[in-house]
Amino acid sequence: MNHDVIVVGGSYSGMAATLQLVRARRSVLVIDAGQRRNRFASHSHGFLGQDGVPLGEIAANARRQLQAYPTLTWLEGRVEAVAGQADEFTVTTADGESHLGRRILLATGVTDQLPAIDGLAQRWGKTVFHCPYCHGYELGQGRIGVVGASPMSIHQAELLTDWGDVTLFVNGALELNEEIRSTLERRGVVIEEARIDKIEGHADVTLVDGRRLSFAGLFVATRTAPSDPLAGTIGCALEETPMGIQIRTDAESKTSVPGIFACGDVARAPHSVSLAVGNGAMTGAQIHRSLLWPETIEPAQAEGRA
Structure with missing residues (x-):
């Protein structure tokens, strides 16, 4: 046929x-x-x-x-x-x-294509997302982490401030000049320079310096x-x-x-x-x-x- x-x-x-x-x-x-x-x-x-x-x-x-x-x-x-x-x-x-x-x-x-971070892929679609419009509301204005992956992560961090308090993990993947930093800070974004070691629990980010930060959800610009x-x-x-x-x-x-x-x-x-x-x-x-x-x-x- x-x-x-x-x-x-x-x-x-x-x-x-x-x-x-x-x-x-x-x-x-x-x-x-x-x-x-x-x-x-x-x-x-x-x-x-x-x-x-x-x-x-x-x-x-x-x-x-x-x-x-x-x-x-x-x-x-x-x-x-x-x-x-x-x-x-x-x-x-x-x-x-x-x-x-x-x-x-x-x-x-x-x-x-996800960043090679221990524990991230296992939480993809559950507590790690890419679209604020699809998943932001359900986080109840809780703390939100953005995992730096590409220049789109900067836009993602700015956008997500309407859904909760945002922390942007540079994670060695982003270059932030003073203008970008000022823009992010005006939007209330916390910039975290330490690299991510792994992701555990619900959406807990463990950094290489041993700190562990908990979030309602994480976003990554794949x-x-x-x-x-x-x-x-x-x-x-x-x-x-x-x-x-x-x-x-x-x-x-x-x-x-x-x-x-x-x-x-x-x-x-x-x-x-x-x-x-x-x-x-x-x-x-x-x-x-x-x-x-x-x-x-x-x-x-x-x-x-x-």
């Missing part, structure tokens, strides 16, 4: 795009490896209509709604390769099966990268952003390869479930448009989005 669209990745943005396409009665194959980026967290916050709902419940309910449409095929698996051209793509999965599609949507998501190398291997241009590497897309979610689109965290920043769903819905409409008017399939030249 030659599907109208093959969606690689069945998380929030991929499902949102798929919904627009199946409602246009287009045949869609979703191939999903089942590795949602936010699987480490328990509940969704800041997502209109789903605030405080368990993340697994949101994803499962969305999939059930999609599967009510007869033009949807859902396949659990991992894509190994994409070959061909617009209207004649071949997608090969890890188990050796091949599927044909007219358009490809990459909604593969990203992987968070560096992100596509969760698999597929985009690069099929020739899609990538770009560097302040948050990491993403697939370069134009205003219509087209990649540099005609007929291949990308949406969600892997194609735009900043990141949240709400933004991924909105971007996915718009991308689904753009893909449908490209099927109706094939002359629009060429991506805009040198147009990217950070």
